[in-house]
Amino acid sequence: MRAGLYVHVPFCPRKCGYCDFYSLVPDSSMTGPLVDALVAELNQVADAAAIHVETIFVGGGTPTSLPCEDLMRLMRTLGDIAGRDRVVEFTVEANPGTLDIQRAEILRSHGVTRVSIGAQSFDADELERLDRIHRPDQIALSAEIVRQTGFEHFSLDLIFGIPGQTPVSWQRSLESAIGLGPDHLACYGLTYEPGTPLYERLRRGEVTAADEDLEASLYEQGIAYLARVGFEQYEISNFARPGARCLHNLLYWQNQPTVGVGPSAVSYVAGTRRRNVPDWAEYVRRVRAELSPVSESETLGERARAGETAMLMLRLVEGIDRGRFRTATGFDPHELFGGVIEQHVATGLLEKDGERIALTTRGRLVADRVMADFLLPESKEGG
Amino acid sequence: MFDRTLIRNFSIIAHIDHGKSTLADRILVATNAVAQRDMRAQFLDDMDLEREMGITIKANRATVFREFEGREYMLNLIDTPGHVDFHYEVSRAMAACEGVLLLVDASQGVQAQTVANAYLAIEAGLEIIPVINKIDLPTARPEDVALELEHVVGIPADQAVFTSAKTGVGLPELFKAIIERVPPPSGDVDAPLQALVYDAKPDVHRGVICHVRVREGRLNRGDRILLMAARRTYQVGEIGKFCPRPRMVDEIAAGEVGYIVAGIKTLHDVNIGDTITLDEPRADQALPGYKPPQRMVFCDFYPGPMTEAPELRSALEKLWLNDSSFSFDPVHSDALSFGFRCGFLGLLHMKIIQERLERESDIDVVQTAPTVNYEILLKSGQVVTIDSPSDLPDGSTVEEIREPVIAASLIVPADCIGAIMKIADDRRGQYQRTEYLSPERVMLTYRFPLAETIFDFYDRLKAATRGYGTMDYEFVGYEAGRLVKLDILVNGTPVDALSIIVHRDKAERRGRALIRRLRTEIERHLFDVPLQAAIGNRVIARETIKALRKNVTAKCYGGDVTRKRKLLEKQKEGKRRMKMVGQVTIPQEAFMAVLDPGDD
Ligand SMILES: Nc1nc2c(ncn2[C@@H]2O[C@H](COP(=O)(O)OP(=O)(O)OP(=O)(O)O)[C@@H](O)[C@H]2O)c(=O)[nH]1
Ligand code: SF4
Ligand SMILES: [Mg+2]
Numbered sequence: 001m002r003a004g005l006y007v008h009v010p011f012c013p014r015k016c017g018y019c020d021f022y023s024l025v026p027d028s029s030m031t032g033p034l035v036d037a038l039v040a041e042l043n044q045v046a047d048a049a050a051i052h053v054e055t056i057f058v059g060g061g062t063p064t065s066l067p068c069e070d071l072m073r074l075m076r077t078l079g080d081i082a083g084r085d086r087v088v089e090f091t092v093e094a095n096p097g098t099l100d101i102q103r104a105e106i107l108r109s110h111g112v113t114r115v116s117i118g119a120q121s122f123d124a125d126e127l128e129r130l131d132r133i134h135r136p137d138q139i140a141l142s143a144e145i146v147r148q149t150g151f152e153h154f155s156l157d158l159i160f161g162i163p164g165q166t167p168v169s170w171q172r173s174l175e176s177a178i179g180l181g182p183d184h185l186a187c188y189g190l191t192y193e194p195g196t197p198l199y200e201r202l203r204r205g206e207v208t209a210a211d212e213d214l215e216a217s218l219y220e221q222g223i224a225y226l227a228r229v230g231f232e233q234y235e236i237s238n239f240a241r242p243g244a245r246c247l248h249n250l251l252y253w254q255n256q257p258t259v260g261v262g263p264s265a266v267s268y269v270a271g272t273r274r275r276n277v278p279d280w281a282e283y284v285r286r287v288r289a290e291l292s293p294v295s296e297s298e299t300l301g302e303r304a305r306a307g308e309t310a311m312l313m314l315r316l317v318e319g320i321d322r323g324r325f326r327t328a329t330g331f332d333p334h335e336l337f338g339g340v341i342e343q344h345v346a347t348g349l350l351e352k353d354g355e356r357i358a359l360t361t362r363g364r365l366v367a368d369r370v371m372a373d374f375l376l377p378e379s380k381e382g383g
Numbered sequence: 384m385f386d387r388t389l390i391r392n393f394s395i396i397a398h399i400d401h402g403k404s405t406l407a408d409r410i411l412v413a414t415n416a417v418a419q420r421d422m423r424a425q426f427l428d429d430m431d432l433e434r435e436m437g438i439t440i441k442a443n444r445a446t447v448f449r450e451f452e453g454r455e456y457m458l459n460l461i462d463t464p465g466h467v468d469f470h471y472e473v474s475r476a477m478a479a480c481e482g483v484l485l486l487v488d489a490s491q492g493v494q495a496q497t498v499a500n501a502y503l504a505i506e507a508g509l510e511i512i513p514v515i516n517k518i519d520l521p522t523a524r525p526e527d528v529a530l531e532l533e534h535v536v537g538i539p540a541d542q543a544v545f546t547s548a549k550t551g552v553g554l555p556e557l558f559k560a561i562i563e564r565v566p567p568p569s570g571d572v573d574a575p576l577q578a579l580v581y582d583a584k585p586d587v588h589r590g591v592i593c594h595v596r597v598r599e600g601r602l603n604r605g606d607r608i609l610l611m612a613a614r615r616t617y618q619v620g621e622i623g624k625f626c627p628r629p630r631m632v633d634e635i636a637a638g639e640v641g642y643i644v645a646g647i648k649t650l651h652d653v654n655i656g657d658t659i660t661l662d663e664p665r666a667d668q669a670l671p672g673y674k675p676p677q678r679m680v681f682c683d684f685y686p687g688p689m690t691e692a693p694e695l696r697s698a699l700e701k702l703w704l705n706d707s708s709f710s711f712d713p714v715h716s717d718a719l720s721f722g723f724r725c726g727f728l729g730l731l732h733m734k735i736i737q738e739r740l741e742r743e744s745d746i747d748v749v750q751t752a753p754t755v756n757y758e759i760l761l762k763s764g765q766v767v768t769i770d771s772p773s774d775l776p777d778g779s780t781v782e783e784i785r786e787p788v789i790a791a792s793l794i795v796p797a798d799c800i801g802a803i804m805k806i807a808d809d810r811r812g813q814y815q816r817t818e819y820l821s822p823e824r825v826m827l828t829y830r831f832p833l834a835e836t837i838f839d840f841y842d843r844l845k846a847a848t849r850g851y852g853t854m855d856y857e858f859v860g861y862e863a864g865r866l867v868k869l870d871i872l873v874n875g876t877p878v879d880a881l882s883i884i885v886h887r888d889k890a891e892r893r894g895r896a897l898i899r900r901l902r903t904e905i906e907r908h909l910f911d912v913p914l915q916a917a918i919g920n921r922v923i924a925r926e927t928i929k930a931l932r933k934n935v936t937a938k939c940y941g942g943d944v945t946r947k948r949k950l951l952e953k954q955k956e957g958k959r960r961m962k963m964v965g966q967v968t969i970p971q972e973a974f975m976a977v978l979d980p981g982d983d
Contacts, residue, residue, distance in 0.1 A: 004941075006941060021942075188937040188938055189935070191936070191938070212931075215932075215933050216932040236935060236936075236939075237937050249940060252939070252940050252941045253939075265942065266945075268941065268944075273944065273945055275945075298945055311947075311951065315939060364935065365933050366909055366931055366934045366935065367935040367936070368934045368936055368951060369934050375948065375955060
């Protein structure tokens with residue numbers, strides 16, 4: 001079975017106010033045991049003959065914040081897998097302020113093909129409001145290192161809807177990003193996730209969220225600008241030059257098998273989604289004791305799984321590919337969702353031709369509403 | 384056969400929460416009917432809802448035995464509900480008694496339902512034993528309260544028995560009073576059998592169990608009986624009494640209550656209020672039976688999106704067979720399609736029925752706001768009654784709209800009179816009189832249009848009286864008023880279930896308040912949703928719910944899929960109690976916006 005491989009490195013130099021990933025600020029005694037455990041779990045995956053790794057994505061957290069020797073050990077293991085399985089894409093996430101020449105060399109020499117940099121904004125105040133550790137000029141520095149080291153692909157992440165952000169500052173961030181020469185860009189609307197410090201600040205009235213209208217127009221502004229400079233939107237938040245789409249992430253949106261390694265990482269194999277325990281120490285303990293690190297698992301019935309697949313595929317600009325959907329779920333989308341599709345086509349939120357069902361530009365802005373209608377209950381007839 | 388002169392039948396009546404059910408508990412324990420270790424508070428309240436809400440909804444009966452001066456007495460007690468919605472249960476209970484225990488909370492004193500129930504008992508010619516309860520409370524003032532009672536309803540204070548249903552203090556005196564003062568039942572055991580069916584319960588194994596009270600004659604196991612209205616005969620297989628657990632006996636006779644099992648298959652075969660006699664010899668006449676209780680408020684039930692109309696119908700039928708205190712009739716709304724118009728005794732009753740319906744049949748119900756019924760005098764001279772504003776005939780044919788009016792008695796602290804007068808004024812109340820119960824407490828009597836009291840009136844009464852005010856009311860009749868129909872249009876479509884009949888002078892205010900509430904209750908759609916309130920073709924208020932601009936999850940990678948899916952599912956689940964009107968989804972809460980009085 002072909003699958004994507006995700007590795008979660010749960011460490012960051014400091015927590016960002018909006019972040020709800022499982023990550024923490026480590027002390028120096030933590031990184032060694034964690035990487036040992038990652039390597040051990042990876043070896044198990046590599047030994048599982050049934051799995052053929054197609055893409056690798058190392059995320060977090062901030063993988064490039066690992067000490068060099070730990071990073072080296074992790075990369076060696078991954079490099080072996082990449083070589084053995086002839087991996088087509090090997091991405092590592094990096095944050096400005098943590099990527100130096102030495103670490104970039106470690107990545108490159110072990111076969112990394114793509115680096116994704118968490119730029120978020122080129123406005124110093126906005127970065128501060130997000131509690132990012134870096135300043136705008138450090139983004140350029142990281143980009144320079146990436147270019148000189150010679151990776152095939154290079155992506156930047158940006159955030160819009162930051163408190164205090166204006167169309168002008170957003171435009172500056174977009175242009176600065178493009179100026180650094182990436183071939184891929186992710187633009188995320190800021191989300192206030194319950195439990196994060198930013199969310200608490202919002203609740204206490206210390207920050208004001210961008211209003212819905214502003215947020216919508218920033219989003220549209222980004223889409224229009226990026227199209228002008230040759231970046232195609234291929235997912236709700238993702239844009240790329242031709243040939244530079246992230247193959248690993250495409251597997252998620254097509255609900256294809258993926259294997260997750262590391263604390264809190266999620267695997268999706270043979271219709272079952274499993275999540276590793278989101279606790280650094282517990283994860284290490286279990287792997288050392290040769291126990292399963294899985295703490296949650298979910299297997300949906302056929303119909304619910306088809307609904308979930310539709311939800312994911314609709315994130316793609318190409319939408320639900322009828323043939324691919326049939327192969328993945330065993331159902332024809334028109335038979336399963338006929339009424340819902342017609343209803344949203346009528347209101348202009350969806351468009352379809354014989355082979356595809358996709359959100360329109362307007363539909364993409366209210367995608368959650370549309371997707372909810374595609375979710376199917378386990379039993380009882382259609383929703 | 385038990386000596387008739389040693390039987391006592393009595394009801395326990397009081398204002399809500401004054402301790403009726405708890406006193407019944409003490410009686411059950413004191414007579415060893417229930418062992419102390421099997422006791423649980425409000426033992427006789429056996430419905431789930433009664434236990435959850437801590438109130439009695441249906442009257443409950445128990446037979447207990449007590450020795451007094453060397454003889455054993457049979458005491459048939461009925462614990463009644465205190466809430467005003469269930470007055471009819473109290474009247475029915477009294478019809479089966481020779482006496483009542485009129486309970487009054489020693490700390491709260493005489494309240495609105497105390498007075499109302501006392502008058503009912505006086506009218507029924509029953510022996511009244513005043514019982515001042517909760518004397519264990521530090522704030523108890525039993526003597527004052529006994530005097531209050533004397534002052535208001537004329538029952539001499541020196542007849543009062545002081546009890547604590549919590550500690551059991553005063554129970555021996557109470558038994559003595561019951562046995563000495565309540566007369567024995569008057570029926571003749573040798574007359575032809577007349578027994579009233581006062582309740583019926585289905586039982587999977589034995590068929591229907593009829594709860595009966597024998598008025599005349601006697602009923603034995605093996606007798607062939609006739610249900611007089613149903614005109615069917617059955618053979619009695621089992622007779623028993625509730626002690627309070629069912630206990631089999633061979634015979635029950637005039638003045639006693641019990642149950643019979645007689646091979647009656649379904650609840651459809653028995654009418655509550657029917658008379659049982661023997662097939663041979665038969666009684667000449669049936670007992671008066673029960674008047675159907677008067678329904679005061681009405682609303683529609685529609686099936687929620689996950690429920691089908693036939694499911695709702697069978698759920699209503701099932702509940703109705705069990706408890707016919709509400710009414711239901713099929714109705715068709717232009718906006719909401721097929722549903723049922725239901726009539727209730729009051730708002731609490733409505734809430735209880737809706738709750739039981741959803742719970743006992745696992746369905747979802749979308750409910751429209753409660754309304755009253757109206758008498759319409761047509762130009763043709765004909766009078767029709769409507770129980771929904773949407774049924775109001777075309778304006779050109781209507782001569783006069785008459786609304787139901789109630790007489791309300793409000794018992795409040797004397798220093799709150801001003802605040803109450805202000806509320807009464809807002810609600811078109813007509814002042815009748817003031818009576819002082821004591822220097823601190825007064826009873827105010829008003830006439831109100833019933834419609835003015837069904838939204839947040841009680842809350843305002845409580846707020847204006849620091850929680851002390853209580854109210855009782857009775858229906859007096861229909862009176863003409865300057866009433867108009869207010870229509871609500873959502874996205875250009877009139878939604879009949881949202882229309883209301885209002886007083887002309889209040890129409891603008893209510894219309895604006897309603898639209899404002901709707902704007903917050905209906906969520907943003909994928910398009911603008913205009914809202915309008917209109918009288919005839921004149922729009923008096925409008926608002927627009929702006930279209931949703933952005934609603935999309937930014938990130939969805941492998942680790943986010945499950946959580947994201949669940950979030951969307953929850954969003955969808957939230958729609959269970961919603962109705963689609965054209966393209967607009969209207970949540971349950973929006974239908975209640977109609978109740979916003981628009982008071983400032
Ligand atoms: N302290 C004290 N509390 C009492 C006494 N009698 C009843 N209570 C409390 O008063 C509350 C109401 O008692 P119930 O017996 O349910 O009252 P009720 O009159 O049956 O109420 P409804 O059936 O709702 O009309 C409960 O919390 C009882 O525990 C008493 O003698 N002393
Ligand atoms: S760097 Fe990324 S993972 Fe780390 S705290 Fe910030 S947002 Fe979270
Ligand atoms: Mg009670």
